[in-house]
Amino acid sequence: DAGVTQSPTHLIKTRGQHVTLRCSPISGHKSVSWYQQVLGQGPQFIFQYYEKEERGRGNFPDRFSARQFPNYSSELNVNALLLGDSALYLCASSSGTGLEQYFGPGTRLTVT
Amino acid sequence: AQSVTQPDIHITVSEGASLELRCNYSYGATPYLFWYVQSPGQGLQLLLKYFSGDTLVQGIKGFEAEFKRSQSSFNLRKPSVHWSDAAEYFCAVATYNNNDMRFGAGTRLTVKP
Numbered sequence: 001d002a003g004v005t006q007s008p009t010h011l012i013k014t015r016g017q018h019v020t021l022r023c024s025p026i027s028g029h030k031s032v033s034w035y036q037q038v039l040g041q042g043p044q045f046i047f048q049y050y051e052k053e054e055r056g057r058g059n060f061p062d063r064f065s066a067r068q069f070p071n072y073s074s075e076l077n078v079n080a081l082l083l084g085d086s087a088l089y090l091c092a093s094s095s096g097t098g099l100e101q102y103f104g105p106g107t108r109l110t111v112t
Numbered sequence: 113a114q115s116v117t118q119p120d121i122h123i124t125v126s127e128g129a130s131l132e133l134r135c136n137y138s139y140g141a142t143p144y145l146f147w148y149v150q151s152p153g154q155g156l157q158l159l160l161k162y163f164s165g166d167t168l169v170q171g172i173k174g175f176e177a178e179f180k181r182s183q184s185s186f187n188l189r190k191p192s193v194h195w196s197d198a199a200e201y202f203c204a205v206a207t208y209n210n211n212d213m214r215f216g217a218g219t220r221l222t223v224k225p
Contacts, residue, residue: 042204
């Protein structure tokens, strides 16, 4: 079975631009979570979606938004990019709002 | 809110030696605890998890962890380390519905030949 997939793998953007990251969960999984991992740190929770509804939000500014589609794939959008948004963005899926999450390989975003 | 502390930023062990990575958590209710491993440039792989029941949990790749409520700890152990275990290890704590999983800062493991 395919695991969690994310696209693109790498991305370079300029300050002030907008970016969209995509995630496809494991087949049958209805919950998707997004995390930001800055170099040298642990992942930080951004959002959780379940059945297309937001179920949790971390301490991130409103420039960050996400949505989940009927096929359970998800997009993370970041507006007005800052240098500090440079990070590895991880998507994780689970069969429900519990507990065992499976992570994708991540999207490496560099903001210049 | 829950939080996780991994006191050791970097640990070096010789191949074949035993390993213990420390994790302390803060959470008012019964925690759900996890250990993940991350190789360079990769995503996170779940090693093991604790939800309830037996406080000694077995995971993949020969890892185990013990939940000690009195010490608020969930330390990861392996009796004999292999060179392929070199990676970054993250401890995490979550609420029952997992809508805010908190990770520690990680411990980087180096394995000497």
